[in-house]
Every structure is written in C-alpha cells, then in structure tokens.
Amino acid sequence: xxxxxxxxxxxxxxxxxxxxxxxxxxxxxxxxxxxxxxxxxxxxxxxxxxxxxxxxxxxxxxxxxxxxxxxxxxxxxxxxxxxxxxxxxxxxxxxxxxxxxxxxxxxxxxxxxxxxxxxxxxxxxxxxxxxxxxxxxxxxxxxxxxxxxxxxxxxxxxxxxxxxxxxxxxxxxxxxxxxxxxxxxxxxxxxxxxxxxxxxxxxxxxxxxxxxxxxxxxxxxxxxxxxxxxxxxxxxxxxxxxxxxxxxxxxxxxxxxxxxxxxxxxxxxxxxxxxxxxxxxxxxxxxxxxxxxxxxxxxxxxxxxxxxxxxxxxxxxxx
Amino acid sequence: xxxxxxxxxxxxxxxxxxxxxxxxxxxxxxxxxxxxxxxxxxxxxxxxxxxxxxxxxxxxxxxxxxxxxxxxxxxxxxxxxxxxxxxxxxxxxxxxxxxxxxxxxxxxxxxxxxxxxxxxxxxxxxxxxxxxxxxxxxxxxxxxxxxxxxxxxxxxxxxxxxxxxxxxxxxxxxxxxxxxxxxxxxxxxxxxxxxxxxxxxxxxxxxxxxxxxxxxxxxxxxxxxxxxxxxxxxxxxxxxxxxxxxxxxxxxxxxxxxxxxxxxxxxxxxxxxxxxxxxxxxxxxxxxxxxxxxxxxxxxxxxxxxxxxxxxxxxxxxxxxxxxxxxxxxxxxxxxxxxxxxxxxxxxxxxxxxxxxxxxxxxxxxxxxxxxxxxxxxxxxxxxxxxxxxxxxxxxxxxxxxxxxxxxxxxxxxxxxxxxxxxxxxxxxxxxxxxxxxxxxxxxxxxxxxxxxxxxxxxxxxxxxxxxxxxxxxxxxxxxxxxxxxxxxxxxxxxxxxxxxxxxxxxxxxxxxxxxxxxxxxxxxxxxxxxxxxxx
Numbered sequence: 001x002x003x004x005x006x007x008x009x010x011x012x013x014x015x016x017x018x019x020x021x022x023x024x025x026x027x028x029x030x031x032x033x034x035x036x037x038x039x040x041x042x043x044x045x046x047x048x049x050x051x052x053x054x055x056x057x058x059x060x061x062x063x064x065x066x067x068x069x070x071x072x073x074x075x076x077x078x079x080x081x082x083x084x085x086x087x088x089x090x091x092x093x094x095x096x097x098x099x100x101x102x103x104x105x106x107x108x109x110x111x112x113x114x115x116x117x118x119x120x121x122x123x124x125x126x127x128x129x130x131x132x133x134x135x136x137x138x139x140x141x142x143x144x145x146x147x148x149x150x151x152x153x154x155x156x157x158x159x160x161x162x163x164x165x166x167x168x169x170x171x172x173x174x175x176x177x178x179x180x181x182x183x184x185x186x187x188x189x190x191x192x193x194x195x196x197x198x199x200x201x202x203x204x205x206x207x208x209x210x211x212x213x214x215x216x217x218x219x220x221x222x223x224x225x226x227x228x229x230x231x232x233x234x235x236x237x238x239x240x241x242x243x244x245x246x247x248x249x250x251x252x253x254x255x256x257x258x259x260x261x262x263x264x265x266x267x268x269x270x271x272x273x274x275x276x277x278x279x280x281x282x283x284x285x286x287x288x289x290x291x292x293x294x295x296x297x298x299x300x301x302x303x304x305x306x307x308x309x310x311x312x313x314x315x316x317x318x319x
Numbered sequence: 320x321x322x323x324x325x326x327x328x329x330x331x332x333x334x335x336x337x338x339x340x341x342x343x344x345x346x347x348x349x350x351x352x353x354x355x356x357x358x359x360x361x362x363x364x365x366x367x368x369x370x371x372x373x374x375x376x377x378x379x380x381x382x383x384x385x386x387x388x389x390x391x392x393x394x395x396x397x398x399x400x401x402x403x404x405x406x407x408x409x410x411x412x413x414x415x416x417x418x419x420x421x422x423x424x425x426x427x428x429x430x431x432x433x434x435x436x437x438x439x440x441x442x443x444x445x446x447x448x449x450x451x452x453x454x455x456x457x458x459x460x461x462x463x464x465x466x467x468x469x470x471x472x473x474x475x476x477x478x479x480x481x482x483x484x485x486x487x488x489x490x491x492x493x494x495x496x497x498x499x500x501x502x503x504x505x506x507x508x509x510x511x512x513x514x515x516x517x518x519x520x521x522x523x524x525x526x527x528x529x530x531x532x533x534x535x536x537x538x539x540x541x542x543x544x545x546x547x548x549x550x551x552x553x554x555x556x557x558x559x560x561x562x563x564x565x566x567x568x569x570x571x572x573x574x575x576x577x578x579x580x581x582x583x584x585x586x587x588x589x590x591x592x593x594x595x596x597x598x599x600x601x602x603x604x605x606x607x608x609x610x611x612x613x614x615x616x617x618x619x620x621x622x623x624x625x626x627x628x629x630x631x632x633x634x635x636x637x638x639x640x641x642x643x644x645x646x647x648x649x650x651x652x653x654x655x656x657x658x659x660x661x662x663x664x665x666x667x668x669x670x671x672x673x674x675x676x677x678x679x680x681x682x683x684x685x686x687x688x689x690x691x692x693x694x695x696x697x698x699x700x701x702x703x704x705x706x707x708x709x710x711x712x713x714x715x716x717x718x719x720x721x722x723x724x725x726x727x728x729x730x731x732x733x734x735x736x737x738x739x740x741x742x743x744x745x746x747x748x749x750x751x752x753x754x755x756x757x758x759x760x761x762x763x764x765x766x767x768x769x770x771x772x773x774x775x776x777x778x779x780x781x782x783x784x785x786x787x788x789x790x791x792x793x794x795x796x797x798x799x800x801x802x803x804x805x806x807x808x809x810x811x812x813x814x815x816x817x818x819x820x821x822x823x824x825x826x827x828x829x830x831x832x833x834x835x836x837x838x839x840x841x842x843x844x845x846x847x848x849x850x851x852x853x854x855x
Contacts, residue, residue, distance in 0.1 A: 036740050038392050039399050039478075044771055047476030048740075051399075082401060083545070085393040086529065101545060160577070167585045175585030176578050178547065178571060266571075266578040268547045275574060276546055280390045280401060 008305055012298040019294040020072070020287070024065050027283050033057055034082045034281045054093035055081045068284065077102070077288040082280040098288045102273060106292065109262070109269035111180045113254045116192040121247060124197055128204025129239065133231060135209055147198030155257075159191045159264040176266040188265045192258070196250060203246040207239040241310065248304035255296035376835065380854040381567040385579045385588040386844065389546055389572025395529040396520035397471055397479050403592065404549065407570055407847035409520055411551055412454075413534035416445060416464070417515040421839040421846070423616040423667040423755045425515045429459060429535060433511045435795045440506040445514075447497045452556045453523050454532075454539045461493040466524035468501070479518035482760070485510070506793040508800055512757025537563040537850035547572050563850035564835070580828070583608060589833050589854070592843040593826035596654050596708050602828040612656045613825040613838040613845070616667040616755035619713060621701065621818040622776035624747040629694060633814050638688040639699075642724050643717060644680040645820045652713035656824040662817055663808045664765075667840050668758045670801040672808045685724040698727045703750040704738035707823065710750060717820075744775030751776055752823065755841055758804055762788045766807065777816030784810055831855075 035051040052058050071078050080095035088094045127147070131140045150158065166187060167175035177184035211217060212235060220230050262271030270289055277285035388402025396409035416430035429448055436442040451459035471479040472488045490502025501510070513519070523533055532540040537559070538551035549570045553563050571588055573579040576595040582588045584605060593599065593610075602610045623630035623639065630636055645659045660666060661677050689695055701718070705711040711732060718728035733742045743749050751772075756764070765772040767788055768780045787807050794800040811817065825843040829836055832855045839845040845852075 036737075038401060044476065044481065047478075047481075050476035082390060082392055084391065085398065086395070087527070096545070104545070163581050163585075167581065171585060174587055175581035176573060176587055178587070263575045264578055266573040266575060266582065268544075272574065273546060276390050280392075282390075 004309065005306065008302055012302050015298050016291065016294055020069065020291060021065075023287050023290045024061075024068075027281075027286055028061055030278075030281060034283070037280050038082055038085075051093075055085075056092075057081065068287065072291065075099070078284040080282050080285050082282045083285070098284045101285055102270070102288050102292070105268060105270045105273040108180045108267065109255075109258050109271070112185065112188055112192075112258060112262070112267065112269055113251070115185055116189050116196075116254060117247070117251070119189060120193050120196060120200060120250070123193065124200035124204055124243075124247075125236075127197065127201040128243070129208050129231070129236060131201065132205040132208025132212065132239075133235075135205075135212070140205075143201070147201055150194045151196075151198040153195070155191060155195050155260045156264050158194050159187070159261060162187045162190055163264075178266065178268070180268075184265075184267075188261050188267055191261050191264075192254070196253070200243070200246050200250060204239055204243045207242050208235055211235050211238050241307065244307045245304045248300045248307060252297040252300035252304075255293045255300070376561075376564055376853045377855060378561075378564050378566075378853065380565050381569060382565045382590065382833070382849055382852055382854060383569045383571060383588040384844065384849070385571045385573045385582050385591040387572070387574045387576070387579070387592065387594055389574060391545075393529065394532055396522070396532070396534070397474065397477070397518050399478060399518075403843070403847075404570060404572060406517065406842065407844070407849075408532070408540075408549060408551075409517070410536070410847050411538040411568065411849055412532045412536045412540055413520040413522065414536050415515060415519045415521060417511055419515050419755065419841050419846075421837055421841070423665070423840045424669060425511050425757075428515075429464075429521055430514070433514060435508075436500065438795060440508045440510075440793055440795045441503045443501045443503070443510050444494065445499045445501060447499070448558065449497055451535050451558045453535055454554060454556075455523070456556070457523070459521070459535055460524070461495075461497065461499045462524040463521060464499045465491040465493065466526075467521045470522070471519060477518065479516075482513050482516050482518060485513070507759075508792055508795050509757050509759040512760060516757070538568055541567065557850075559850070564853035565849070568849045583828055583830065586830065590827065590829045590844065590852075593828055596826065598828070599654060599826060607830055608828050609831055609836075611827045611829060611836050611838065611845075613827070613840060613843075614656070614658050615823045615825050615842075616665055616840040617753055617823040618660055618664075618819050619707070619710060619821060619823065620751045620753060620776070621714075621717075621820075622749050622751050623816040623818070624776075624778045625816040626778040626780065627747040629692070629697060629699070630747060630816060632692045634688040634692040635694065635697070636814070636816055638685040638692070638724065639721075639726070640678060640818050641681045641685040641688070642721050642726060643818060643820045644720050645678075647680075647720070648713050648716055649821045651716050652709040653821060653824060656826070657709070658822040660819045660821055661812065662815060662819045663811055664753070664761050664819070665755065665758055666822065667755070670758055670804040672805040674805075675809060675812050678812075680720070682724045685726075689725060696725045696727065698729065699748055700729045700731055700746075701748045701750065702731045702733060702742050702746040704733045704735040704742070706735035706738055707752050709821075709823070710752065713820070714750060749776070754823075759788070759791055762791070762807060766811075779816060781810065781814075
C-alpha cells in the first residue's frame with residue numbers, strides 16, 4: 001500500500017510538471033504579448049521592442065521557462081509583466097510579485113468553494129439517501145427530475161435567473177459580489193450547489209441503492225432490525241466512503257469551475273484574476289493560477305484515489 | 320443621432336460649470352483661450368456664465384463607478400495605460416498643463432497660457448496657474464513642469480515621447496516663479512494641442528515612485544484593492560472652487576458587461592460604461608437609469624493603400640467612397656448613434672472645414688468611375704476584425720451596399736487581439752480607428768510619408784500635402800493656419816485614401832440620482848471627469 005501511494009504521489013508531481021510545460025507552451029503561442037497589449041494599437045515597433053526588452057520578454061522561451069520553474073519550486077512565481085510596473089533599484093522594469101497578486105483571489109475562491117462544499121455535502125447526503133431509500137417513489141422521481149433539470153441549465157443561466165429573482169425583481173441580495181461577505185456569497189453558492197447537487201446526490205443514491213440490495217442489509221432486516229436502524233447503522237456509514245470520492249472529485253471540478261460563476265457575479269476570485277491576466281498576456285500570473293488549479297485538481301484526485309483504496313479493499317491488492 | 324454636441328452651446332456651458340469658476344474669471348479665461356490657444360471654438364465659453372450661476376449642485380456622498388479595463392499597468396500617470404482604470408486614475412489624481420474639454424477643444428488647466436515667443440514657433444512660454452497645491456501640500460512650481468516635460472519627452476518609445484518629439488529636453492528653462500520657456504527642435508505651431516494629450520501629466524519634481532500618487536487633481540488617492548477597487552477622496556485644496564462635489568469616488572472593476580449592468584440595476588454602483596450595445600434598450604427602459612450617448616471625436620476609417628493596385632487609381636478610391644450609404648451605416652452598424660462623417664479627420668476640431676460639402680452615396684457615379692478606371696466589375700478584399708462597436712458590422716453592411724455598384728467587397732475577419740499590430744500595414748485595404756488627436760499631429764502621423772500611421776493606413780505620398788503640413792507647423796497665426804489646414808483637408812476629400820463614414824459613440828449608463836452628466840467627445844464615462852458629477 002505505501003508503494004501505491006508513493007507512485008500516485010510521483011504521478012501527481014509529474015502531472016504538475018507536464019501541466020507547467022503545457023501552460024507555458026500554450027501561453028507562448030497566444031498571439032500578442034504584454035508589451036503589445038500594454039502599448040495598444042498606437043504602439044510603435046520601437047516602443048514595443050523597448051518595453052519587451054525592459055520586461056525581459058526578449059529572452060528565449062526556454063531560458064524564461066527554466067528561470068520560472070526554478071522559482072516555482074521555491075514557491076516564488078516571479079513578477080507580473082503587466083501589473084504595477086515600476087523601475088526597481090537597478091532601473092529594471094518590474095511588476096508586482098505574482099504571489100501577492102494571486103493571494104487574495106485564491107483566498108476568496110477558497111472561501112467560495114469551501115462554503116459551497118459546506119452546503120453541498122449535507123444536502124447531497126440528505127437528497128441522495130432519501131431518494132435511495134424510497135427508491136422509485138414519487139419523492140425519488142421528483143428529486144431526480146428537479147436536480148437533473150438544474151444540472152441541465154448552464155451555470156451562467158442559473159446565475160442570471162437567481163440574480164433576476166433575488167437581486168432585481170425582489171431585491172434582497174446583492175446582484176454582484178464585490179467582497180466575500182455572507183450576503184454576497186448566497187447567490188454564487190446557490191448557483192454552484194444548484195449545478196452540482198444532482199451529480200453528487202445521484203452518486204450517493206446509487207451507493208445507497210447498492211447497499212440496500214446487499215446481503216448484510218438483507219440479513220439485518222431478516223434479524224428484525226427496524227428499517228430506521230438498518231439505514232442509520234448499516235446503510236449510511238457504508239455509503240459515505242464511496243461518495244467521499246465523488247466529493248473529492250467535486251473539489252477538483254470546483255477549482256476550475258468557479259471561473260464562470262465568479263465572472264457572472266464579478267466575484268474577486270481566481271476566475272476574475274485569470275481572465276484579467278489572459279487579456280493582458282500576463283504570463284507569470286496565468287501560469288501561477290493554472291498551476292495552483294492543477295495542483296488542487298491533482299491533490300483532489302489523489303485523495304479520491306486513496307479514499308477509494310480505503311473504501312474498497314480489493315483495489316489494494318489489484319496491483 | 321439623438322444628441323448633437325455641435326451647434327449647441329450646452330457643452331460650453333457644462334465645461335464652465337465643470338470648471339466651477341467665477342463669472343469674472345470665466346470671461347477672462349474665455350479671452351485667454353481665444354487669444355492664446357487659437358481655438359476659435361473655445362471663445363464660446365463666455366456664453367456659459369448665465370447657466371453657471373443657476374447651479375443647484377449638492378455636495379457630498381460617494382460616487383460608485385463600475386468599469387471594465389481594470390488591469391492597472393502602473394500608477395505612473397505617464398505610463399501607457401493598462402485600461403480604463405489607469406486612465407481614470409490619471410485624470411482624477413493628476414492634471415496636465417492644458418486639457419481637452421467635452422467637445423475636444425483645448426482649455427487651460429495647470430497652465431493659464433501657452434504662447435509662442437517667436438514668429439517661427441520654435442520658442443514658447445508656458446504661464447503657470449498660481450496657487451495650485453500638490454496633494455502633499457507643496458506648491459506647484461516651474462521646476463515641476465520642467466521635470467515632468469523632460470521625463471515625458473525622454474521616455475523612449477512611449478506615446479508621450481512621440482507626442483513631445485518637437486521639444487528639446489535640454490531647452491526647458493525657468494523664466495520666473497510662474498513661467499517656463501520651452502525650446503523646440505523644429506517649428507510646431509500646435510504645442511498646445513500636444514500638451515493637452517493624455518500622456519502629458521504633471522508630476523512633482525523628483526518623483527520616481529508612484530505607489531502613492533501625489534498629483535494636483537480634484538481627488539486624492541485613498542485605497543486600492545488590486546484588480547477590484549480604487550477609492551479616491553476629494554482634494555479639499557483643489558484650485559477650482561467648489562469642486563469636486565462628491566466626498567469620494569469608488570472605481571469598481573467589473574469586467575463582465577452583464578455583471579456591470581446587474582450591479583447598476585441592483586444599486587451597487589451609480590455609473591458604468593457600456594461595452595455591449597445590446598444593453599442599450601435595457602438601460603432606456605429602466606426608470607431608475609438613464610443612458611448617456613456621447614458622439615465622440617473618434618472615428619472608423621477604411622484605409623486604401625494609395626500605392627497599391629487598384630487603389631492607386633484615384634477613380635477607384637472615389638468610387639469606393641461614393642458607394643457608402645453613410646446614414647444607413649450609422650443606422651444599422653451603430654444602432655443609430657453616431658455622426659455622419661465626410662472622409663476627413665476630426666469633425667470637432669476647431670479647424671474642421673465644414674464648408675466642404677457632405678459626400679453622399681452615388682452608385683451611378685461610382686459605376687461610371689469604375690468603368691472609366693477600366694474596372695467595371697472589381698473584386699477587392701477588406702481585412703478587418705470585430706474589435707470595436709460597429710466595426711465588423713459596418714464593413715459587412717458596406718459590402719452589401721457595394722454589390723449594387725458592381726464592386727465585390729470580400730470581408731476577411733481577423734483576431735481582434737492582434738489585428739492592430741499584425742494585419743494593419745500588411746494588407747492594402749484595412750479598417751483603422753482613431754480617437755481624438757490634434758489635427759496637426761494627425762497630419763504628421765497619417766499624411767506624411769514618414770508618419771507611422773501613414774505607413775500602415777494609406778501610404779499617402781503627396782508633395783503638396785507634405786509642403787502644406789510643414790507650412791502649418793510653422794504658422795503661428797491661427798487664421799492662417801486654419802486656411803492651410805482646409806487645403807490639406809480638401810486634398811484628402813478629393814483624392815485621399817481614407818473612407819471615413821461615421822464617428823464612434825460612447826455609451827454610459829447612470830442611476831438617475833447622478834447629476835451633472837454631459838456628453839463627452841473624448842472618452843467613455845465623460846472622460847472620467849468625476850469632479851463634475853454630484854449626487855441628488
């Protein structure tokens with residue numbers, strides 16, 4: 001087992017390294033560069049060349065990549081090439097350190113993602129277990145239909161519907177979320193929960209249904225345990241483990257999936273930071289965000305795998 | 320077009336109201352402007368006094384503005400702006416020697432006058448406004464002006480350095496406590512127009528660190544949250560009495576246009592710029608909001624390379640210009656907003672020749688010209704991008720109009736992000752766009768063989784134009800200069816390579832409690848001049 005875990009860890013690090021290469025290559029082939037974007041359409045070729053030199057963008061791509069990667073290992077993401085430009089002590093044009101640029105958006109996104117999970121997990125258990133236990137009942141069908149239709153609505157449409165209802169028609173909540181305050185979080189969290197609850201609750205429902213049909217539940221019922229006790233003692237504990245995997249994957253999805261919801265609500269998280277950085281070709285910032293998102297995704301998957309190992313002993317020996 | 324800024328003295332009135340000056344000073348200034356800045360239109364400021372005294376503006380409150388373009392490249396106001404946020408910060412915290420008002424006319428700001436010292440326009444004296452204080456409490460001095468101009472002129476490769484190319488950085492001298500002598504490297508009669516441009520802010524002598532901005536502007540820097548919010552507070556020492564009205568301004572960065580409108584409707588902001596013209600009906604139908612459409616001095620221009628076939632034939636150029644149904648283009652491509660233009664630059668410029676007749680669509684004449692040019696049916700390609708409101712839409716409408724004259728106009732669409740830098744100059748028929756620039760400067764850029772804009776637009780190489788531009792640059796007398804400019808314009812109208820059919824329009828939305836909003840030909844959100852707005 002430790003060997004399996006070690007291999008997964010090595011795989012995770014390798015994935016991150018490949019991601020860093022891909023991100024770097026992708027941003028390299030993006031048309032335009034920060035110098036061009038900053039100087040705009042009235043730029044003279046000399047002006048662009050000068051700024052590019054001052055920003056160190058004229059150095060070959062591999063040199064910049066190696067420099068950047070060696071910094072990343074020390075958790076130093078370098079400096080922005082378009083935000084807060086100023087001449088430093090040596091006269092070199094430098095931007096704001098990427099670390100300080102991404103800190104607040106990361107924290108805000110973590111809050112949004114965290115609060116979403118806080119509601120998503122219990123709600124999914126509640127809905128999933130109920131639907132599983134009363135499988136085929138009207139309650140089950142109603143829940144299936146409503147959660148599925150919520151999933152079928154694209155995130156931004158659901159967000160707009162919520163804004164229209166609760167910020168404009170009946171103005172009780174802010175339409176856009178300038179800060180991570182409780183009132184400002186309601187609609188973005190509702191949107192995220194709305195689009196993901198169908199998936200997670202169905203995972204739990206499937207687990208519950210499977211367990212309800214298992215031999216030990218039949219035995220428990222046969223020995224005369226009341227249904228309530230069967231579900232509390234035998235079904236729910238056994239349904240938790242496999243569904244934890246679903247939630248771990250959901251964390252990975254949230255890391256990237258926040259982007260749209262954040263844009264719709266002008267929420268100051270990684271989505272907004274990322275869009276701004278791409279539009280100005282702020283390479284170091286784009287790379288830092290992408291790596292962080294990838295890291296969250298990789299770690300979440302790793303955790304999901306480990307949870308799966310823990311939940312299903314057969315996988316441990318499947319090597 | 321619903322509102323017009325020309326032939327209407329509202330902007331002059333508003334400019335005066337905005338400056339917040341006494342009747343006496345107003346009349347004095349009107350004289351100064353007429354005399355010194357040689358801008359015929361500015362004399363009209365004198366008419367404003369009556370409206371000015373009626374003022375019922377209320378002080379106080381926080382004005383919350385939502386805008387896109389929130390990437391802040393630098394807090395150095397002279398640095399190329401990352402977006403609207405940088406421009407807004409620069410004009411609210413800093414000021415220039417001269418400035419453009421809402422009609423794109425030059426008006427005095429930190430300088431009260433800029434006058435030539437000799438007949439050849441190579442030496443100029445800048446008189447400074449007295450009693451102006453920096454935000455740190457120190458006095459605005461000639462040393463600050465010398466430092467700032469030198470800094471701008473020597474910042475290699477920047478727009479500012481290009482704009483002050485005529486200034487000799489070592490020829491700046493303090494004459495007395497309130498005047499500076501400027502020596503030029505070559506004659507330039509419109510120094511005033513250059514000094515009023517965006518990248519010409521005055522900063523305190525010796526400033527190299529702009530983290531905490533120290534300007535003379537109506538607002539002082541308060542706080543900022545990177546990429547989200549900047550907050551400025553009223554400068555109690557501002558030299559214009561009674562300005563600004565509001566206690567503070569908050570600039571909220573909301574890149575998504577729908578989120579911006581939602582924030583406005585939800586009363587989280589008071590004003591916003593509209594970047595998506597499809598929002599206009601929603602703003603107009605909402606009783607809590609109003610729309611401000613500002614016909615601007617910027618314009619769309621289709622550029623034919625006059626050195627390349629078939630555009631080197633003047634008859635082909637004339638035919639293409641005659642094909643455009645300009646009112647129709649404005650109606651369909653610009654949602655009906657915008658002014659019809661006449662193949663010449665900057666309608667709001669005081670030296671614009673309104674005597675030249677408006678060119679109308681004439682398909683028969685266009686067909687006739689094409690036939691005479693030996694091309695009764697002609698295939699041409701226009702390289703364009705969906706980079707500005709009405710840009711691609713206008714080109715498509717034009718290609719429809721062209722069909723009826725036997726011209727097959729093929730549209731090739733490029734990536735908007737890189738269109739300006741990679742397509743312009745590589746293809747013979749392209750779409751360029753301009754915001755306001757001083758006319759003479761535009762001539763140097765776009766009509767001289769050496770001009771960088773000319774190289775990518777029309778490759779205009781006309782000895783007569785070159786001679787006239789040089790003459791205009793030497794001519795200090797405003798009347799004589801205007802006459803020369805009219806000649807340059809007439810040549811463009813007759814034979815030029817530009818098809819200029821309509822002006823760009825800025826759209827902004829405000830909540831109805833925001834007062835003092837007037838059209839502004841320069842930029843969106845009234846060129847960000849928040850000192851003139853007040854909250855009811």
